[in-house]
Amino acid sequence: MSTARAAKGPMDTTAAVPSWVGAALERVLGRIAVTRTEVGDRFPLFADPGTGQWTTTGRGSWTGGFWAGLLWLRARYTGTGTDREDAIRFTDRLTHWAGADTATRGLIFWYGTALADTPEAATLRARAARACWDAYDPGLGLVPWGSAFGGPRLLARVDGVPGMVPLLASVDPQAARSHLRRHLELCVDESRFCWSWRYETPAGWMPCDDPPPGWSRGRAWLRLAVADAAHRLGTDDLAEAMSHLPQEQAVSPADAAHPEGPLDTSAAAITAAALLKLGHREQALALLQELVRTHVTADGRLLNGCYDLASGTATQHELIWGDFFLAYALAALTGLVDPHEA
The missing domain is CATH 1.20.1050 (Glutathione S-transferase Yfyf (Class Pi); Chain A, domain 2)
Structure with a gap:
């Protein structure tokens, strides 16, 4: 793959980006092409950590936008008409959720x-x-x-x-x-x-x-929402509320009440994207480096995501939203997207 064009934004400083970032982005976006072939007209939800086989949904559920977003990321990266057509097609298929x-x-x-x-x-x-x-x-x-x-x-x-x-x-x-x-x-x-x-x-x-x-994704979702609010609403008085959220220095357990239980790398990927939006670049880099070194396979799969610990559903799997936020954060570091673009 080759980068067709890069978004111009405050982080468009590729000289300062470690080499592993671009390599990891290529692997993760390469995985999108494999997934697209495997799932056909369905939306990927989570994939088995051993086989990589996806569990899919026909209508997209609450995760459908992440698949469309990943396809747009790949289309921007490759610049090919085929990738763009796939992104358009799956975005159109979200229409029924508007109402x-x-x-x-x-x-x-x-x-x-x-x-x-x-x-x-x-x-x-x-x-x-x-x-x-x-x-x-x-x-x-x-x-x-x-x-x-x-x-x-x-x-x-x-x-x-x-x-x-x-x-x-x-x-x-x-x-x-x-x-x-x-x-x-x-x-x-x-x-x-x-x-x-x-x-x-x-x-x-x-x-x-x-x-x-103790749900780790709860903290991650809220931090992401605050990061978007701080940028789009000019809200500068949220620091006190956010101070009660622990600073994420590493990939956390899916539930803090079960520290020896499964991790949730998707929460870490969401957090990394939020940290970039908030301007905490070094913290985001450290978290992303841990994800890439420890949890991303050679073929670009982010493993050890936990969909739902309580029901035992997909507790060590590749999750489509984990893939999206990992890819988005890596793309923001390379300048392919602006951190505040999505």
């Missing part, structure tokens, strides 16, 4: 379209952003989790914040600020983390025990 009642539309449409360069993708992103704004509940101060995946609709979950902040900000910056701040108020204080809350009348917000307080 779905789910806060994961932030994950689906922001990361699935932010790197796209077509008017159709921009229109789709705008349509999804407007639909999210229509779902915003001013009384609750947020976009509820929604009913698309079953269960109670009036939930506040931390994984409904990343992506949602920049989507809402494109329509109503105040709604975006409110959505983030309400989740910060609920999820983080000096004594505990709680990543999911259910709203009940007349009691108000009630804590849920799933995901558990």
